[in-house]
Amino acid sequence: MKRSFLANQIERFKLWWREPPTWRDRITGALVGSIGGFWIGILGRIILGPLPAPFSVVLLWGIGAIILFAVIGTIFPKPVSIILFPFSIWG
Template sequence: MKAAVSQAKFRFTQWWQAPITRADRIRGAAVGALACFWIFGLGRLMLAQEPVGLSVLVWWAVGGAIAGILLGMRFPKAVTCILFPFSTFGITG
């Protein structure tokens, strides 16, 4: 068990310290877009005064997705690590 954890930690450290590649930027943009789509859309729904129009939610969600793409392209590894759990929201196995 300790060997598997140690090996996973070693692989993560190698990936984190490696130069950013095009694949990292694409992955970061995709994860950022999906995660921020859900965060902004649901956040606006929960924090807004009711009733909230569907068009308002869509605009917030799309704006969030665009912000996520920009963040994912600028900081691909950090966005991938932090926002990945949010990007899988609503997806069932």
């Protein structure tokens, strides 16, 4: 009996999630984390900080978030890849 496309994708995701993270997963997590973290850092500074904010301060927040989320993406690659993926493509 042939399984549906969606059921097949769900099964593939479950298998991927249960496997230990590979180097490819860690590199992807760091890349997605750094791009998504950049937007979170910039938008977080603009939303939470006092305005007007100098461009250099906003840029420093973005760079700090890149470093932070790249490290988090390396340590926890699968959750970071899933949660921050929309930020990394819509940025």
